[in-house]
Amino acid sequence: MFGSFLQPQFMPCPDCGASVPTAEMDLHECARERWLDYQIFQLRAEVASFDVQLAAFLASPRGRFESYYAERQRLLAAAW
Ligand SMILES: [Zn+2]
Known part of the structure; x- marks a missing residue:
């Protein structure tokens, strides 16, 4: 009896976060740009921590070597 009232x-669309009328949920197609924005929004903590993790890696001995080696490879390629 109260089911329709509740x-x-x-x-919200679970894929793009759009507010969709419940009756039209089966017909909903995510807008590509909105879907992408929502996916990035859900990964915001991971995206924010990327810079910190990259800086820590580049400061490590392995990261310093990789940075040196990449620069060396770039200069050798430019010399050709
Ligand atoms: Zn959607």
């Missing part, structure tokens, strides 16, 4: 009128 149904929300809109639900």
Whole structure:
């Protein structure tokens, strides 16, 4: 009896976060740009930590070597 009263009128799309009328959920197609923005938004903590992790790697002995080696390879390629 109260089931229809408890149904929300809109639900967030789990893939793009768009607020979609519940009755149209089966017909919903994610807008590509909105889907991409939502996926990036969900990864924001990982994206934010990337710079910190990269800086830590580049400061490590292995990272310093990789940086030196990449620069050396770039200069050798430019000399050809
Ligand atoms: Zn969607």
